[in-house]
Amino acid sequence: MKQPARGKLGKGSTATVSGQCVCGRVRLEFDFPAFWAWHDHSRAAQHAHGAAYATYVGVWRSRLRIVSGHDRIVRFEDRSRRTARNFCAICGTPLLFERARSRNMVNLPRALFETRTGREPRYHIALDESPEWAYRGEPLGPLKGYPGVLWSRPGKKRRIAKASVPRQTTR
Numbered sequence: 001m002k003q004p005a006r007g008k009l010g011k012g013s014t015a016t017v018s019g020q021c022v023c024g025r026v027r028l029e030f031d032f033p034a035f036w037a038w039h040d041h042s043r044a045a046q047h048a049h050g051a052a053y054a055t056y057v058g059v060w061r062s063r064l065r066i067v068s069g070h071d072r073i074v075r076f077e078d079r080s081r082r083t084a085r086n087f088c089a090i091c092g093t094p095l096l097f098e099r100a101r102s103r104n105m106v107n108l109p110r111a112l113f114e115t116r117t118g119r120e121p122r123y124h125i126a127l128d129e130s131p132e133w134a135y136r137g138e139p140l141g142p143l144k145g146y147p148g149v150l151w152s153r154p155g156k157k158r159r160i161a162k163a164s165v166p167r168q169t170t171r
């Protein structure tokens with residue numbers, strides 16, 4: 001079987017990375033590859049995503065296109081943090097995350113995309129704000145009587161020593 005032409009885009013890549021919100025009304029795409037990818041453990045990200053942390057891919061604003069559903073996107077500006085969070089007004093999926101300090105860059109939740117984005121999330125921001133209930137890879141075992149449910153035994157949790165985690169600067 002003939003391999004598809006890879007050109008200069010790299011292994012397994014495509015020229016465009018497409019994603020959408022949960023309800024599918026908002027569709028967006030950016031030019032492969034993303035600029036970088038990172039895990040945001042900050043309290044703000046936790047709260048906005050309802051999760052232990054958020055994982056983003058950062059792309060140049062000029063390389064991002066809202067393909068459909070532009071009129072469904074609601075924008076919330078957090079003036080104290082100088083950020084803006086955009087989400088789908090129908091299903092609530094977080095979409096664009098913008099920071100005033102980097103106006104030419106837009107951060108997109110990694111989970112919007114099922115295919116490769118061209119960057120692995122190798123960076124962690126605000127790890128010292130990570131909640132103690134975040135999963136940190138503790139050993140898990142099957143929970144008897146509940147197929148598919150794994151659990152960690154009490155007392156195995158390792159807390160991150162705040163003093164040992166330097167506060168990272170963001171860009």
Ligand SMILES: [Zn+2]
Nearest residue numbers: 021023088091
């Ligand atoms: Zn939606």
